[in-house]
Amino acid sequence: MDLIDTLSPPLPALERPWAPRLRASETLWEIARAVGGGPFHVVHPATFAENLGGMVAALAAERVEGTVYYGKKANKAAAWLRECTRPGTGVDVASVPELVHALGNGLRGEAIGVTGAAKPDGLLWLALRHRCLIAVDAADELERVARLAAELGETAQVLLRVRPPSAPESRFGFAPDALKAAVRQCAESVVLRGFSFHLDGYAPVPRAELAAYLIDLCQDARALGQPASKISIGGGIAVSYVDSGDWVRFESGRHDGWFHAGRNPARTYPYHQAPAGAAMVTAILRHEIAGKPLAEHLRAAGIELLLEPGRALVDGAGFSVFPVLGCKATEDHLITTVAGLSMSLSEQWKGSEFLPDPHLVRREATVGTPVRTVVGGSSCMEYDVLTWRAVELPVRPRTGDLLVYPNTAGYQMDKNESGFHQLPLPPKVVVDGDRWHVDTDYPIQEIR
Numbered sequence: 001m002d003l004i005d006t007l008s009p010p011l012p013a014l015e016r017p018w019a020p021r022l023r024a025s026e027t028l029w030e031i032a033r034a035v036g037g038g039p040f041h042v043v044h045p046a047t048f049a050e051n052l053g054g055m056v057a058a059l060a061a062e063r064v065e066g067t068v069y070y071g072k073k074a075n076k077a078a079a080w081l082r083e084c085t086r087p088g089t090g091v092d093v094a095s096v097p098e099l100v101h102a103l104g105n106g107l108r109g110e111a112i113g114v115t116g117a118a119k120p121d122g123l124l125w126l127a128l129r130h131r132c133l134i135a136v137d138a139a140d141e142l143e144r145v146a147r148l149a150a151e152l153g154e155t156a157q158v159l160l161r162v163r164p165p166s167a168p169e170s171r172f173g174f175a176p177d178a179l180k181a182a183v184r185q186c187a188e189s190v191v192l193r194g195f196s197f198h199l200d201g202y203a204p205v206p207r208a209e210l211a212a213y214l215i216d217l218c219q220d221a222r223a224l225g226q227p228a229s230k231i232s233i234g235g236g237i238a239v240s241y242v243d244s245g246d247w248v249r250f251e252s253g254r255h256d257g258w259f260h261a262g263r264n265p266a267r268t269y270p271y272h273q274a275p276a277g278a279a280m281v282t283a284i285l286r287h288e289i290a291g292k293p294l295a296e297h298l299r300a301a302g303i304e305l306l307l308e309p310g311r312a313l314v315d316g317a318g319f320s321v322f323p324v325l326g327c328k329a330t331e332d333h334l335i336t337t338v339a340g341l342s343m344s345l346s347e348q349w350k351g352s353e354f355l356p357d358p359h360l361v362r363r364e365a366t367v368g369t370p371v372r373t374v375v376g377g378s379s380c381m382e383y384d385v386l387t388w389r390a391v392e393l394p395v396r397p398r399t400g401d402l403l404v405y406p407n408t409a410g411y412q413m414d415k416n417e418s419g420f421h422q423l424p425l426p427p428k429v430v431v432d433g434d435r436w437h438v439d440t441d442y443p444i445q446e447i448r
Contacts, residue, residue, distance in 0.1 A: 007372055008258040008389055009249050011242050011271070013356035013406035016047050016316040022431060023319075023361055023404055031429050031436055032323065032402060039322045039340030039426040041413045043075070043439065046432065047317035049083045054278035055237075055307060056088045062285040062295035066305040069113045071235045072098050074310025075318070075409050077439045079430045081105035092308045096123050103130065104442045113232070113308065115161075115196075117172055121148065128154045135159045135196045135232065137172060142182055142190070149189035156189060159196040159232055162217070164210060166199075173197065183221050194218055194230035196306070202238035202273055204280050208287035208294045215301050232306035238273040238280050239315045241356050241407055247272035250355075260333070260374040263388040265352045277312050311410030318409030320344065320426070322386070324401040325378060333390045334373035336397045341377040342386045344426050345405060346415035353388055354405065354412060360393045361402040368395030375403065379421055 022028055022042065031040065052068060059066040069092040070084050082105055084091050091102045094116030102112050109130025114123065117137045121144060127134050128149055136142045136158050149156040160182050163173035174182055186192040195214045199206055214231040221228035242250075247270075256262040275283045285295040285305075298305055322338035329335075347354040358375065372392050377384035386405075397403065405412070417425050428439040 006257055007392060009246065009253065010392065011246055011250055011355050011357050013241055014243065014316075015406055016044075018044055018047065018431070019316070019319055019406060023359060025434070027431070027434055027436065028321070028361065028402070029363060032321065035427055035429070035438075037323055037339065038424065039320065039338070039344055041318060041320050041344075041408065041426050041428045043077050043079050043314075043318040043409060043428050043430055045079045045083055045317070045430065047315075048080050048313055051277060051313045051315055051317070052083060052086075052089055055281050055309065055313075058278040058281040058285070059088070059305065062282065062293075064285060064295050064298050064305050065303075066307065067111075068313075069306060069308045070313050071308045071310030072102065073415075074411055075314050076101075076414050077409075077428045077430070078105055078441050078443075079428070079439050080314065081107060082443070084111070092310075094119075096120075096126060099123065099126055099130075099132070101441060106443075113306070115308070124148050125152070128152055128156055131157060133157050133159065133193060133230075135161050136182070137161050138174070139178060139182060139185070142185055146185070146188075146190050154189070155191055157191055157193050158186065159194050159230065160192065162195050162197045162210075162214065164197055164199055165213075166206065179217075183224060183226065186226060192221055192226040192228050194221075194228045194232070194303075196232035196234065198234035199236055202236050202270070202280075204275065204283040205287055207233050207236070208284045209289060211284070211294055211305070212289045212297055215297055215303055218303060219301060229302055230304045230306055232308060233284070235308045235310050235312075237307070237309040237312035238276040239311050239410060240273050240276040241269075241271040244272050244274070258390060259388045260335075260385070260390065261388070263385075265388075268352050268355060269347070271355055277315060280312075281307065314409035316407055318407070318413065318428075320405045320408040320413060322375075322403045322405070324397045324399055324403055326399060327373070327397045334371055334396065335376055336373045336403070337376045337378060338386065338403055339378055340426060341379055341418060341420060341423065342384045343377075343416045343418045343420070344413065345386050345408065346412050346417075348386070349416035354386075354408070355389070356406055357391050358387065358393075359404040359406065360395070360397055361404055362395070362398075366395050370394055371396045373397065378423075
């Protein structure tokens with residue numbers, strides 16, 4: 001095993017005020033006792049609502065009609081969904097359970113977008129029954145939508161997904177010639193509401209420029225008699241987890257010696273980005289195309305802009321807690337073992353690493369010598385490691401302490417969850433001030 005020869009610089013997470021407040025409170029220990037000693041996730045709907053409101057406000061500030069659909073795959077908690085019932089918002093789903101979950105938490109079908117490739121007939125049937133907006137990915141899917149709509153006596157509301165010119169090898173979306181044919185196929189039981197795309201990466205300019213292309217597609221479709229007035233630019237709204245200076249310092253010096261067994265991931269999420277969140281939406285809308293900002297093109301053409309952010313809406317809205325089981329020395333650092341599995345921090349699923357520093361929480365104040373440690377899960381697998389990087393903690397962890405990973409609501413909590421060893425999945429706990437309850441699939445508490 002390679003020695004960890006130097007200590008990596010710290011990567012403290014950018015956090016919303018509620019998170020450190022809860023970490024320092026008795027409420028966190030109350031929750032830990034109630035869930036029975038295993039790992040758990042904490043979610044904070046008020047922060048989600050703040051993020052969502054910020055994006056709706058960014059559209060309004062540029063006088064652009066639009067809808068912000070929460071990309072539900074980012075986090076399965078039901079707690080977010082009721083926040084998506086306000087005007088200008090909705091939910092993006094890609095499966096029957098996701099659609100049922102959204103409907104069961106108060107979303108009307110008209111506020112639900114259905115995406116994903118090669119959707120099964122059961123999903124299309126349910127989406128048609130509830131008049132959801134369906135993003136169609138291929139010609140055979142469009143044929144199935146038309147057939148099912150005719151059988152049900154419904155009118156399908158569809159977007160056609162465009163294959164980005166910058167990604168001709170992508171398996172998603174219509175290529176140019178197929179797109180033209182698909183526009184002509186939309187008739188009788190299928191109404192073409194517009195077009196959509198998804199781009200990898202987090203840059204605003206390519207999204208703005210491809211959006212302008214979709215405006216032209218809408219105008220071409222209108223000339224053929226279609227009421228095309230919506231474009232979706234998908235997700236990929238950036239999130240910044242750490243400060244710029246900390247990230248530059250970390251990335252400029254990163255090497256294998258900072259990581260247990262030299263496990264320095266080849267690729268990680270870009271943990272600092274700018275612009276991010278609502279500011280990125282504004283940057284997209286203000287990007288100039290042919291001498292005018294995108295927002296002006298949208299207004300002039302009467303086009304509604306649809307967004308499908310996931311991670312950016314749950315930014316700062318949750319953290320994950322792992323009780324410490326034990327700690328031992330090895331070579332020049334410690335190995336701390338926690339209750340639970342690395343699969344509950346899903347970045348490991350991609351052979352990557354969730355890099356923001358965890359916090360050690362202890363009930364009573366303790367003075368000690370700082371230590372550096374990696375963090376392993378409680379399974380028998382060598383690769384069950386939550387943090388390969390040796391991180392500094394203020395004192396040596398001990399059984400009963402809590403290790404808190406900040407800002408994990410975006411994809412970390414359940415993208416790769418597993419009941420390995422018959423361990424229960426970590427519950428999600430919803431917090432509202434000093435009140436809390438376990439997240440439930442459907443509303444059972446009093447509606448206020």
